Amino acid sequence: MSAQSDHATTHSDHATTTADLVVVSNRLPVDRSAEDDDWRRSPGGLVAALEPVLQQSGGAWVGWPGQPGAEIEPFTFDGMALVPVVLSEEDVELYYEGFSNDTIWPLYHDVISPPAYHREWWDAYVRVNRRFAEAAASVAAEGATVWVQDYQLQLVPSLLRELRPDVTIGYFHHIPFPAYGLYAQLPWRKQVLSGLLGADVIGFQRVADAGNFARAVRRQLGYETKAGSIKVPRTEAEGGGTRTAIAKAYPISIDVAAYDELARRPDVQARAKEIRESLGNPKTVLFGVDRLDYTKGIGHRLKAYGELLADGRLDVEDVTLVQVASPSRERVAAYMQLRDEIELTVGRINGDYDTVGHTAIRYLHHSYPREEMVALYLAADVMLVTALRDGMNLVAKEYIASRVDGGGVLILSEFTGAADELTQAVRVNPHDIAGLKDAITAAIEMPEAERRRRMRALRRRVRDHDVSDWSRSFLGDLALRSGEAATS
Template identity: 45%
Template sequence: MSEPVDLVVVAHRLPFELVRDDDGALSYRRSPGGLVSALQSALRNRRALWIGSAGRSCDQGVADALDNPVVAACEFDEIVLDRGVWSPHYLGFCTSALWPLYHSAEVAPVYRGSDFAAYCQVNEMFAARAAARASEGGMVWVHDYQLQLVPSMLRRLRPDVRIGFFLHTPFPAEELFEQMPWCRQLLEGMLGADVIGFQTEGDVAHFLAATQRCLALRSEAGRVVVDEFASRRDVAVGCFPVGIDTELYAAAAAMPEVVERAAQIRGELGDPRTLIVAIDRLDYTKGIDLRIRAFAELLTDRTAHNRGVVMVQKAVLSRESAHEYRRVRHDIERLVSRTNDACGGADLLHVD
């Protein structure tokens, strides 16, 4: 049995994922998305345990094929999910219901009872693992929309630990949120934490309004009052914007090999006077299509065109098995082709 840990981080994904090359060899690579970047600096000098999935299922038969790579001063505990549970949990409830709902229902959410049942099952697995690994009176830090039920489940298993929950996505307006058939269960799950964090003050306001509207709970000075067995418990709710390690990025940008490679890239692009660079995960919420259309508008200004303007958009693939994301990829590829054709065939827009 592994030793208990004072700080346990619980996230749906580990900071790395398993990939298989064309020859069938297995290796790890950094997980896409902002959560890893957000936590990397916070955990760099702290002993912690990170519980999560590396993107492989137990039906792949490779659960013990590789040792955990050293990504930070952190220990890792991998949860391997059965694909029959992972698919309705992640592709179903998380990707088709929560993600669009939390991004203003730009795409209509899809609600299925079987997906929510899988969501509950996965959350129970993560809560049980965290309960088994946290030290007496330790701290458990739960992250993001895939695990919103974990705080309350963990509190029932380990009332001695301190629990934090942070939502990395927006939180929708209460009128929109209450359309979710299981809105009460999600709120009650989050309120199992001692502290709940959001990215913006607007998200905090929406959450507090939802607890009042859906659960009839009152808030006082940024705290939600929860009555448990006739005893009062206050849950702190606040805005804690995520940033980046600016010193790390600045140091990397000044490295001679980075400066040299940047010059090479600019040269490969025709040494434009103005180079616009963007990096996003391929997702309909990122506005990549709007950015490309805005760039196309810029190119209609012949003055800007003559100055030599090139745009490079790095789109990190994710959720390729979801229909909506395959459609987004197809639409962007077609938009890039049309934009470059409109410029007389010049490759002024590059999307990788």
């Protein structure tokens, strides 16, 4: 199977063995276009953060190309060496849809949906993590730095350390890490902790997540933890004794300049006006954009909005809610059920409150390119982020970065990582429907001067802590660990 495009070229295995920086994630940073079979850069903050670093260092990215059973030779894309990992249909079903997304995802998101524990899923998770570790080991230069990404690959750090004790290993956890009482339910809790402790630096979105992890390590493994440092026994290959792993918060962010630039484009601003006109030019546009996931609190948002219409506190002639729910994990039963529930709720509210000229909810079950998203952000007077649990929530930061006009109000769940940083948002507990209703009306009625004051502070925060700052901070700490290891 070839891997050719304008930017992609195949190369020999030898060319991939000299990478001083290796990123390992479930997916490669490219997608294959069904139209012309060419590779395209994937959207998303992680790619934006790490692509420049890999291009500068001549680094490599290990990941699955997104096609079950596809055996693709390593290739280069825009200056990055990409190393595909083969996953069969069974691997995708058991390791990805099963253990990663029906065991770890619900457990780590406070059991909003009940996790399922199946030994065959765990066996597949171990098997696939080993495959990723072997691919990383084969491509890393002597003394390289390897940065593993997210919950699908929690065993890779320790498996890689066994194979390559010479490399420095970082791991970043993009989703929440649960409180001990929840984490302790996992049948393979010790194995996962040991897997993560193969890393020299273990990064989390929030200080609370790093604390939850350290608590689980103390309770389950009995290791000494102090102020984010964890004493970990060395393997025999490392010469015995102990080493120190660091577990701390590194809040991820976005490519702020890219959103700012798009929002200033005349065509994007014109599109924002078009969107408002297509909605009947309401006084207020409320906006929500989420993956269709039970952690995002879409149902709570719809309930609050529907009750505001029923109470007469909002009028469909004045206010429209635009809800983008991009497709997600459509083969997982909990997600199929969620889609049915959301669409039934939208249909009921629209049936009750629509007029000939105005729609209560414009519901869009699609994904959109970045230009269209920025136009929607500019068109929205109030952004609703009502996640029940979220590692960070980058949508909140995208909205802020897009508001070059200084307007808009962000309503933000206190259960997102973003709530720790974005203190000028209107904070809500999405489980408190009465409080959520009050927050929506307060945002709609907020004086212009207060809106601008809050947005100015939010934009300063996001601008000063962008995604480049995140990657520099993490890799800087990893370099320090590498230096300490070399002198110890």
